Amino acid sequence: MRAILQIQPPLQLMSPIRVSINGNDRTLDQVTPSWLKEQIEGRRASGQVVCVKVQIMSGSLNVALSTPGCAGDGGGGGGRRPTPSEQAIFDLWEKRGLNDNDFLVGQLNAFLSQIKNMV
Numbered sequence: 611m612r613a614i615l616q617i618q619p620p621l622q623l624m625s626p627i628r629v630s631i632n633g634n635d636r637t638l639d640q641v642t643p644s645w646l647k648e649q650i651e652g653r654r655a656s657g658q659v660v661c662v663k664v665q666i667m668s669g670s671l672n673v674a675l676s677t678p679g680c681a682g683d684g685g686g687g688g689g690r691r692p693t694p695s696e697q698a699i700f701d702l703w704e705k706r707g708l709n710d711n712d713f714l715v716g717q718l719n720a721f722l723s724q725i726k727n728m729v
Contacts, residue, residue: 626668626729629722632661638726647715662708662718668729671695675703678711699725 625637631649653660661680666673673696692700706721707713 626666626671627722627725628665630661630663630665632658638722641722643715643719646719650715650718664703664722664725666699666725666729671699671729673699675700675708677708677713695728699728 625639627638629636629638629641631646632653634649636645650660650662659679660677662677663680664673664675666675670693673692702721702724703709706717708717708721
């Protein structure tokens with residue numbers, strides 16, 4: 611029998627913020643405004659529904675956010691109340707209009723820029 615060893619990077623080296631657009635995943639440091647525009651506007655132009663997911667796992671933060679285009683994708687609320695820091699992120703998501711189907715690329719980019727400073 612042969613064993614396979616998979617080495618994971620230490621947790622501190624893993625990005626605490628991940629962004630996924632229709633399954634195309636990137637860490638926040640790999641996300642650029644041009645990539646966001648290409649992914650979102652390109653999919654909309656071809657008639658696709660856009661599903662954006664943002665996952666934040668850092669210290670006491672454990673947040674998963676998704677746009678309405680991800681409906682039926684297994685998302686939903688967790689089993690506990692959010693911490694004040696997590697609630698601030700949920701409130702920012704709402705404030706930036708990311709709970710609307712017709713959100714703008716600039717709104718998502720602004721949200722990502724702001725949470726970078728919060729984490």
